[in-house]
Amino acid sequence: MAEYTPKERLARALTGQPVDRMPAVSVTQTGTVGQMEACGAFWPEANYDAEKMATLAEAGHTVIGFEAVRVPFDITAEAEFFGCEIKDGTQEQQPSVIGHVVSSMEDIENLKGYDLSNGRINVVCDAIKILADKYGDELPIMGSMIGPFSLAQHINGDEWFMAIMTNEEFGLALMEFTTEFNVAYAKKMVENGADTMVIIDPTASAQLIGNEFYEKFVVPYHKKICDAMHELNVPVVLHVCGDTTLGLSLMETCGVDGISVDQNVDAATAVGNVKNAVIVGNLDPVNMLWNQTTEAIKEQSQKVLDAGIGLLAPGCGIVSKTPTENLQAMVEMAKSHKY
Template sequence: MDAFTPKERLQKILNKEKTERPPVICPGGMMNAAIVDVMEKTGHTLPAAHHSGELMEDLAYDVYENTGFENFGIPFCMTIEAEALGSAVDFGSLKCEPKIDREPFPSADKVNFLPNGAILKNNRAQAVITAVYNLSKKNPDIPVIGSLTGPISLAASIVDPMTFFKDLRKNKEASHRALNYVADQLIDYARLIVDSGVSVISIADPTATGEILGPKMFEEYAVPYINKITAAILEMGVPVIVHICGNVKSVKQHIPNLRGKAISVDAMVNLQSLKEEHSGLTTMGNLSTYLLEFSDPEKVHRATESLLTHNIDIMAPACGLSTSTPLANIKTFTDVVKGN
């Protein structure tokens, strides 16, 4: 019998307390575990579950029950906030996740600032609220993780991204205004998710990579706006996990300055070395999602055992899971972590 419930285990790790083994989770959002194998097995499917709180709840429970991940992770995409702030969204299909179809603003200085709370008026945001509330009330021992799109990624989802990256260098005043705007909107959205019973919030900012921003712009833009959101959520009494994509080599000196309770990184990052360089860092990851999709259970088993020897605090996929990832590979991953 496990020493802790899944919720207790994750909370203890995020509070830097000892547990008998690491949690194994998949937060939702960019790391969406609603794979085709699970949806075809249960009949609760996307894209319908993007729009219905009850279906979202059912599918999140299906993922938990079938994959072995020790959490409910919602939503199943990274487009809700951008849609609420004006972007057109292609909602995808059973096998394809939603994506931004069109950004409404050509540049940072053309952003139309909606009143605070704009995201809360979006029907899909309300579906998330319903799912969080129902899952947390019905399953008090399982952590509900609510995933937010990070500020850099959200800004680049409402402003033409190529222009936005130029604006970060050439029009800093407008860029800061746009990022402050999306950060405030995300804080309002986070507050409602927290009030609905979420256990942890994960902020995934895949656009805020060292490769895209470089160390100077990462320090100027990514760190302060991620921290603004994180600080507000921590004041609400809920821990935050921050995911940074890509190779963090060029920005790793800034990683300890991020205020999340845990840092999640991509598969090419050596988490053991990162922990050794920055003592006290709570690390999450980072089994290759490419391996999970294209390999076999035996190779997944070996890779998972290797990660466990590195004393990673929270075991999780490294980045976005493909919907075509075989359920057998995910089950191998979670079973090895659990010692099954």
């Protein structure tokens, strides 16, 4: 079988085509303190400066060995873009959303007419352009964004879960708004050089809201993003937190190419619960990648590989203090695996 570039290999793996071996990637956030120290680009500045963001993303490749570069490192830029209050992150912690801006239909209307050339949204796109100019011919350039359901929660607050059950008109209107934004943002990332799209929608879980609400408030909106990306020949990976085992078959009906599952999901069961989507995961980022030895990581990686996982990767965002050698152990196992 022919050898492929990392860019070709990941694209083929995500679209069900034969490859020479498994790509070594992380579809979730990649930044660590070790990489920051090695490349000189640190959080929180690397969340706000395009050059530093690109430099830290590049370290995932040059320091760890990931065969892709990925930005950003957190899921708050979208909420900040719409005016939500953000708690600043640190060198070891990511920023978080602490204030909300939407409680009515009027509030939704007031957010329309936004300009994607503003704020951290634009910083992320600029970082993608920097990375694409340097690596776009060889490496996959991953763009990532929070998904429309979790963005709706960020801008509406904890009332969101009650809203979808008691105020359908408002809930659907907010989902239409956030999805329209997601599609526009994703297209801008692709215009700047992204060739793979990752949707991080942590609270969009059928286990959390039930299949009926998932089918109404999540599937059609994820499908709109997938359809828009597929028109541009860009594969899409979806990550939802928690035990998504029972919802996997429903999740893939949106047309997503890959589904990233976390450590609470049994890998073999996940593989058996989908028809077309590639299952990505699912090494525990805390109890395994951060806190175990390289030998233990290789042993667990082999178990996940034996279960038939499509792409070996962390089960969620990498913990910032994860040792470099631990991530390199996972990368080594992925690179040595032939399907």
